Amino acid sequence: MNANGIKLGLAFYTTLFLVFLYGPLVVLAILSFQTGPEGGPQFPIIEWSTYWYKHLFGLTPPSRIAPLPIEEGLVRSLVLAVMTMIVSTVLGVTSAQAFRTRFKGSGVVFYLIVLGMMVPGVLVGLGMALVANTLGIDRHWWGTTFVLHVVYTYPFAFLVMLAIFNRFDPSVEEAAWSLGVTPARTFRKITFPLIFPGVLSAMLFAFTLSYDEFSRTLFASGRDLTLPLAIYGTFSVEVHPNVFAFGVLTTLFSFALLGTYAVLMSLSVRRARRVLVQEDA
Amino acid sequence: MTMPHLVDDTAPAAVTLPKARAGNLWLVAPGVLWMTLFLVLPIAMMVYVSFWTQTTFKIEPTLTLQSWITFFSSDTYLGALWTTIRIWLIVLATTLLVGYPAALFVGLFVKNKTLQTVLLVLCVIPFWTSFLIRVLAWRPMLGKEGAINLILMKLGIVSQPIEVLLFSDLSVIIGMTQIYCVFMVGPIAFMLGRIDPSIIEAAQDLGAGFWRIFRTIILPLSMPGVVVGAIFVSVMVLGEFATSAALSGRKVNLLGNIIVTQVGSLKWAFAAVAGVVLTILMGAVVAVLLRVVDLRKEL
């Protein structure tokens, strides 16, 4: 059997696979430059234009197509994502720190935390809505939705930090203790700077997951829409290229976020490299 | 040694050990509390409410089996349960079929670490586009005037646009396969990457052909990856409702869609029943998958 032939075949297949992954996004990006307001979300492109981008920002004359309610939704989604990011990263770091030493019941606690990322949004969302109804609590994106977002993103932050602590050399901390430094101060001055790249990754995870999350949000938020809910609202109606334009913009925003992460990461790479060199010595 | 000594000697250990444990509890308590209040309690509430009495617009905490009876005697609900299982099984199969060859290439055939990383990153990048946008992106692809029909007609393969592409089972399956197959590729590629190449070389030296090597070495060693991938895909597909809402034109109703519509019409108890059924289904699926491969032993 010709191993090279198989390799070539699989390489070709993988290319097709990537086309499958990216094709729809590329088509969507192309169609976002359809002319408006009469051009629909399909080929052919009648005329290239940035009409739908202007439409998003309310820069076009009013037409029968209502603008996406993104402005307030964007602010809410960003605030929610930042809140979620902070809380779930703090919870993730502290829990992972606790897991560095074995304790009774750690197995149960581990599964309890990981359950948060496994249980589908519909189920927790529904449960949360029921709890809120029963207790007479109003559902808001900054309340019931926020706590559910943390339930979802905290396990990711926890697992990232667990992996980071697995590779962390604890003798550095012990060295600090033996110099008379309290564990709390050691954590702040030594441990935290060294695990910072991991914390950054946990934050990135939490932010993007929360920013994009909608099934929990759907049930647990009140009348005020977040960005994904605004998009979800378009599902039941006719789709216009403004949604595509919006998709392109959010993707660009995500890449900007990734870029920021990459820059922050490379800033701490020098430090990470120092750690590596020391481990090699 | 005398007894008083023994007692004296153990005293410091007895003092210090609970201290270490208390430190841990203090660190992990906020997380446990959060998960108990906002994950365990809501799920328990859902189970509880499924036994409440549903009237037209509200629910009352009078325990009854009525909602359960309604659920299991309704063609709509049972149909949704069946659709959920059918779509889940099909998507599980398609993600595996579509993903495995790609994982095989990335994990086993690409020897260059940089290229391997680049390919894996390429698989992950679409995740930085909103999930809903990725679902919606299939509409201009699959529609009657969509990109696929356009290409097929240009190539002269079909003379009439294929209408069944969009707003059908097929569109839901295609959409879910594209969105979730990466969760199959990742774990499988990871397991394949851990195979010691010298095992395969040794088998080749012994004259084994590719299919034989695949069947006897590669496939068994990649099984834990398949199971992990299957767990990811199952959990996500079973809890789905957005893809079917966007791509089926209300023709495909999953349990998730049932929950959404029931909540929309304030039928909380029915929604809760559907939720509990979904929870049981999902728990059973994950339990069975974990039975197939002992993950702790393999990872």
Next chain:
Amino acid sequence: MTAVLHLRNVVKQYGDSRALDGVSLSLPDNSYISLLGPSGSGKTTLLRVIAGFEQPEAGEIRFQGARIDALPPHQRGIGFVFQNFALFPHLSVEQNIAFGLTNRAIDPVTDGEVVRRKVKDMIALVGLTGLEDRGVSQISGGQKQRVALARTLVTEPKMVLLDEPLGALDANLRTRMRSELRSIRERCGVTFLHVTGSETEALAMGDTVLVLDRARIAQQGDADTIYNRPSSPAVARFLNCYNLLPGQVSGESFVSSVGTLGLGGLRQTAANPTYAIRYDRVSIRAKDAALADGETGIDGTFIASEYTGSAVNAFFTLADGSIFEVEQHLSHAAPSTFEPQAAYRLAWKKEDALVYA
């Protein structure tokens, strides 16, 4: 001499195995103590228990008269130097050394001027002048060792624990650091407890040498005592300079599987009767050479020899197949050559032998 550290019946258990099985010891103030033990003997565990990184299951630890076993590490005032140095990778050499002074809980130094002066003095003491602003990845292994030491010494602990401090250095540097460690300690007047798996290092460095065997202290004494009169066959084995022959004492002789040997030297009690003769106490003679008065000996077949610079080590097999080693110092005589596979008489003075029975 006053004792600075006192351990009584310290027990440390990992699952089913005991890393420390009732260790009792007492260490003198202001001295260099080396702790010798083979790998797995529990020596690192002992240091970690003393430092407070591990909790003993039972026992008592007293430091400067006060009980410390319930105290967390940062309240013990005992320094620790790690084998891998465990420098703070994100801090410079100077910041590493200043870290303990400015951040410790008890009596932190807040006056920047004082910190700078103390750090400067310490950098001079360990010979790191000029490297203050380097990152700790930009210095050599020996320099890292000095930073680790300086970082600890600048906080003026009464005692410093060193866990195989020379293990990560190359052979050349190791020899140099030995004398340097000793002189730094003398200048600071603190107690060093230096753990090592190397018998030469332990004997060369310690004013007092402790030998740890199977989770217990097997012997404590000065280097000369340990070297010349190991208290048990196990200690003699770690020293790596004794031929050990198992057997039985019978009247005025020792019956081993390779022949009957004359008794004469020091006799100590042990569970397994063993006859020990140091490598360099044996002379190699022709097969039929007569033994002088007060001598005893056995026959061995020459296999090979190994040149170590100052000495030649010759290896023989005995009747039961075991290996017998003889060390000939070249300062005494020119190296002699032996015929491979030929039989020789190996002889020594009865009084040089150590007998455990």
